[in-house]
Amino acid sequence: MAASLTVESQPSGATAPRRPGAIILARHGEPAISRKIWINAEGYRQFWAKYEILGILPGQIPPQALMGFVAEAGLVFSSTRQRSIETAIALTQGRAFDSDAIFVEAPLPPPNLPGFIRLTPSIWGFLARVWWWFLNHHEGEETRRQAESRADKAAERLIASAEEGHDVVLLAHGFFNFMIGRALRQRGWQVVMSEGYKYWSMRRFERP
Template sequence: MDRNVRITAKEYGEWWAQYDLSGLAPGQEPSEELKTIAAECDVIICSTMPRAIETAAKIVGDATRIVPRDAIFVEAPLPAPPIPFLKLNPTMWGRVSRVFWFLGFAPNGMESHLAARRRVKRVIGRLVEYAERGEDVLLAAHGYLNWMIDGEIRRMGWQRVQHHGGNDFWSFRAYRMPARRTQSTKEALTAE
């Protein structure tokens, strides 16, 4: 999708909807490092959005591996802000939209910032389930959601052991579960 156009907020809403439906741009390829990491993972999961599905397929590179898809892993929304007349490029509109969203703007039943934070906790719960079974899991998801996961999972005591590429396309982060987590979680689960 062209990010060099100047569009209104309303047009940005349409642009973002098309972006959500689009897949990877031609020629986009993961690094060999990311492919190696994926090859060592027991479980590969992704969102239901085309670009996440295509990302998972490219990093797995083996059509026989199952890649479960789940809408819980979709990107946090970017609602077009209620600003008439102003024209910005999609990158700037994304920043403005995120600020409005942080401040509570979530029109037409769109997921709010608070609801997205709750969803991130459920996402992490899924990741923890795999880790507690001793499985290495790779999640192919979206930039801002991944950033939200990063902050929350580290607050939970997980150690980020690798971070490559910032928050750009094909970037990745790796985490290690705290050594005592497995036992304390099992105790908490049996206490419920």
């Protein structure tokens, strides 16, 4: 008696698993504040307070590649900081986007060096990030552990949107985007394109 071969077919209406879209993390445009000054630690606290409320320098032209990603994305997010919102406005050109505080930059309280030490804001920013990241210097603001937890939640939100099958763009901040990127990689997402962390730069993540 000949052996019979049974082939199981998919149920009617069944579809293949949907591949998630890409996640693009982009930094905001150049802020409307000069870094060409020399200030002490207290001066840097005042500088950062202004930086946090200002928008971007007028007259900037967004990169065409980033414009293209935003135009094709299913969803666009920004943080609630003005520089992030104005970047989103420049790129979306009237299209709706979702602004959420979960994406704001991690804090940058400077180390309490003597007042006679004067440095540029860029150097203060570097020192503040080192003190915050490695020495837990936070001055009552968000700690590294708290920021990492927030980055995890932000990554999960972006992944949930991407799993609907469309690309997602976040227009936010340099260091917190880095932290979100770490959280994405821990979840199996890979960087397939990177422009670094300069203003208007982007990194594209995909899940294999």
